[in-house]
Every structure is written in C-alpha cells, then in structure tokens.
Amino acid sequence: MNDYNIGDLITVKTENTIYTGTIMPSLDENIIVIKMKNGYNIGISKNKIKSIELIKKGEKPKYKLPPLKIGKKNDLKNISILSTGGTVASRVDYNTGAVHPVFTAGDLIRTIPELLNIANIKGRAILNILSENMTPSYWKMIAEEIKKEIENGADGIVIAHGTDTMHYTAAALSFMVDADIPIVLVGAQRSSDRPSSDAALNLISAVIACTQPIKGVYVVMHGESGDTFCYLHEGVKVRKSHSSRRDAFKSINNIPVAKINPFTKEIEYLRESKKVKGNERNNDKKININTILEEKVALIKIYPGIDGSIINYYVDNGYKGIVIEGTGLGHAPETIFENIKYATDKGVLVAMTTQTINGRINMNVYSNGRELQKLGVIGCEDMLPEVALVKMMYLLGNYDTEKAKELINKNLVGEITEISRFDSY
Secondary structure: OOOOOOOOEEEEEEOOOEEEEEEEOOOOOOEEEEEEOOOOEEEEEHHHEEEEEEEEOOOOOOOOOOOOOOOOOOOOOEEEEEEOOOOOOEEEEOOOOEEEEOOOHHHHHHHOHHHHHOOEEEEEEOOOOOHHHOOHHHHHHHHHHHHHHHHOOOOEEEEEOOOOOHHHHHHHHHHHEEEOOEEEEEOOOOOOOOOOOOHHHHHHHHHHHHOOOEOEEEEEEEOOOOOOOEEEEEOOOEEEOOOOOOOOEEEOOOOOOEEEEOOOOEEEEOOOOOEOOOOOOOOOOOEEEOOOOOOOEEEEEOOOOOOOHHHHHHHHOOOOEEEEEEEOOOEOOHHHHHHHHHHHHOOOEEEEEEOOOOOOOOOOOOHHHHHHHHOOOEEOOOOOHHHHHHHHHHHHHHOOHHHHHHHOOOOOOOOOOOOOOOOOO
16 A cells, blocks of 8 residues: 555545545545545545555656746736735646645746736745634735835736635735735635636636726635636625635625626726726836734624623733624623723723624614613724724724724725625625
8 A cells, every 4th residue: 555656546445435536645644635537635544445456657746847938018017926825826736636836927827827918927925824824914924025016016916815814814905005006815715626616717807907997905706606707806895705605705785896707808897996097007106004003902703691701801911902793783792791891991992893794783773782882882884893803903003092992983995884785796
C-alpha cells in the first residue's frame, strides 16, 4: 500500500465498494485520499481497504511553473488582483488533481486566460489564510496594500477572499478606505478542481466590475445557482446567506448594484452607484485610508435563557463597545437589563441590531424596546450586525465615546438605508 504515490491513478477495493481515482495529499497517514472522475475527493480508512490496483503512474507534481510574459494593452484598464487565500485563488495541477494557491498574474492568466481580453492584470498574494482566520489586523494590512496598488496606477482592485468572512472584510474596507476606484471582493463556493466550480466566472465578473467608472467597496458572487450571471453587491449591504450554494451572497435591505454577464462582459445597473466623473483613466486618483480600529468590541446574539453575565465579562475586560443582535424589532430579555445598565453606566457603547436579517429595528413599538433605550441602548436602523460591529470598531478607534454614540446610527458609507427594500434578488 505504501508503493503508491501522489498523482498515481488507482482502484481501491473495500469490502462493499470499489473506488477509482488519483491519489491526493492526505493530512492523516491512516487515510488515503483520492480524487474521483466526477471531481470529488473521498477519504478511505486504510484498515477498510482490501486491495489497491495501480492503473497508471502519475507525473511528478508541478508546484512551480515558469514565469509567463504578459503584454500590456493601452486601451485596457490596469487591474490589480490581491489574493488573501480562499477557494477562488487556486489552480488545479492536472497531473495530480491537487489544488494549489495562485500567487502571480501569470498563474491567474494560465487559470483564466479570458482575463487578458478584459484588463491588464497584475496579481500577487498578500496573505494565504483561511477566511475564518481573518482578523482586524489583516484588514489593516489589506487597506495598506490597496493604497500601494492605487499609488502604483491601479484603476481597480480585486481582493480574492475566502467566503466565510468576506462580508466582514468588505464592511471593514468600506469604512477604512476612501478611493476613486472600485475595490471588489470576490470568492468561490466550489474549488477549481470541481466541475461545479464558480471560481472562474466570479473572478471574471469581478474584473469586469473593476473596469467600470464606479468607486467604493463591493462584493461579486454568483447571482443564481447556474452559470449565467453574477451580482455586484454593495460592501456594507451584503452577507453570506447559505453555507454551500453558489448564490450564497445576498444584498440585505437593498438590491444589488448591478448584474454582470461574464460571457458578454455586459453590466446592467439595477440602482444608483457611486460613480466617478468621466470614464477616462485618471493618474491622480484619490486614496485615503484610516486603519485605526478599536478591537475591543463584542457582538452578542440574544437567545432564550441568555446569561447576562457575558455582558459583565466584556465590560470587566476593558471592552469599549457591544453590539447586541436582538430579536424582532430590537429586543432583549428583561433578565439582562441590569447587565446592560452595568455596561452603559461604565461608559460602554451599546447598540442594537436585529437577527431577522431583513428589515429594520424600531425600539419604540414595544415597552421592552423603550426600556432598553432608557438604559442607553442605541438602535442601528437596518444595519447588519456584522457591519455594526465593524463600524463600532472604526468609530471608537477614531472618536470619543460620545461622538461614537452620535454617529453609530447615522449613515456614513451606505450602511443604513432610509427605506429598507426586500426584493427577490
């Protein structure tokens, strides 16, 4: 069993089943992983294997490819793709079936040659992490790298990002970065080695969006489960709403900014966007960043039977702000009112959002909400809890608590809409 190597095509027989596929790297020496013809990987415990038959020896994995020379076209925009990791920034080694990160423009062009006809592409990795390992310090680093790219002439920037926390990063960059170009975050729900991968079309659509005369921070992902179009979502009005569907990202309390056809390169605007003046390349693009954040901010979800001492814990450990993800119109149980009062009496900024996803809070309808306001809790209109968390970090990092209280429920970068929309997008 140890005579077989990564990249070999084998048939594995267990007591009840026969599997044929290419041997993949395995993190567990007791498990053999193979990639089957349908693109899916399967792990088989070695103690269940009856026999292994070699079908074909594999070639040595090609982890490094020679550099690819890419010409520059004067009639195309200059787009920088910065990779932080995640499924979208990967390529398949077809000799072994293994998936490897892409780090350079050459890697990207080899993987998606269609990009050559859309823009002049530069690409580099600034991180290589799983998105669940994203932190506020990484948000700051990404903002600094965005500034460098704009100062070096980028007309648009694509951030390749893992999907699980992409909406947090989009919100953070929306507050931290003020630029006259589009900054588009993009991910993929299915990796490049799967037949159902959405990586290529999402990335193509993100680059198309970056060639547009718009500015601000956005997210681009599949618009439906098929391969027909992608949506351009505003960075502070979007969240991941499904764990595995390709159209997992939805605009919340508003509609997407635009619909993108990655095949025709057409873009259809669905509502007003932040436009820049003219469509000519401007070599003197504005870029200001503010990476000051107060990281001692917590997000607490209300649930039946919640122990209010968790609030005391954050207060006693020096936290400056707490976002409560309340029920319905913005409620919390009376059993934690004393804990909330303890927080506000200690000068902690406490704000309220709703866990219903769509809709907005109104803390004047029921007595519970009115009592919470008397305790000093501030309502956040139709702001998403994740966005409220990031916004509070930004405000408390740059203003005193009283000014932050004044601004937390004011619209700064599009995070609050006057009328919440609920459309089937």
